[in-house]
Amino acid sequence: MSAARAAAGDPAELGRRLRECDRGAAPAALNVIEDRSARGRERTRKLLAEVSPAALGGEAGAHLVGVTGPPGAGKSSLLSALVGRWRELGRTVAVLAVDPTSRRSGGSLLGDRARIEHDPRDDGVLIRSTAAGTRMGGLAPPTREAVQALAPAFDLVVVETVGVGQSETDVEEVTDTVAVVVQPASGDTLQFLKAGIMEVPDVLVVTKADLGEPALRARRDLESALRALGSRDTPVVSVSSVPPPSGIDDLVEALDAHRAAIDLPATRLRARRLTALADFLAERGEAGLRALGGRREAERFLDSLHPALDAAALVGALEERASEEGGG
């Protein structure tokens, strides 16, 4: 192996390159993160240490956006249009598309599933499919870690997940802004919202505006549900992703406005803690959680730790705590 190739595979070096906004390091970094062997986990820890808030001297600059919604709602088509617009505005974008099909026996969920389109020669865009976690739309630890790794190197890091109802919570944990995507004449999201099963998202998007009346009706129904819930300030944006696209600028604006309004350090701190807990749970299971005295207790313990610790250090602290509590 040449010295150059050895350096390219060195996880700390990959982390340093991402910290310095070298997006060329991103694909190799994602390969390291996807390797779940003991060696891979160790390499991932070294990589993530280089992009920790301590190493960065603060929170990573990217806007972390979750795009979630029922199967076939038009998320990927919307992202093709949105990525194109962001690139026109000079912003770099990474998209992690969480693919639920790998969890299903029958293969493809929908025959007419769109892929996110982009210019493969453009190094300002990275699109990666990642496997779902255990639940539908659930986020596996590699997806969470990929968000952390890419956040210093891109202006936007987007996570696309399939979900209705409660499965948004995972993506909400790791992102700054969640956009829930709804297609016309699909009552599920509306019902979940009304019943309080689903938390009010930061931005609601009604797709397929080119369908006309059904899209207008979907938007009116959502707006009246939001008013009834006392969330009249939640933006509802209508978009069409088929040429000629419409509403994309309104969505860019709504996402930016949300990002500008949040307490970023608090949001990121919470994300790191919940990511550490998810990672710990993935490795140690419910028995590990019991050793910590349950989820509440585990969260309380995490809250007591130093805010600058990265997720890997937090997992280490959880493991230590679990072995103390377990008497071993």
Ligand SMILES: Nc1nc2c(ncn2[C@@H]2O[C@H](COP(=O)(O)OP(=O)(O)OP(=O)(O)O)[C@@H](O)[C@H]2O)c(=O)[nH]1
């Ligand atoms: N008319 C119209 N069709 C659309 C629009 N956006 C998406 N579609 C169609 O809706 C279908 C599903 O679109 P996707 O973008 O794959 O939806 P998705 O939410 O990413 O689907 P999954 O990833 O499978 O959950 C495809 O046939 C698209 O061509 C739109 O704005 N107008």
Ligand SMILES: [Mg+2]
């Ligand atoms: Mg899709």
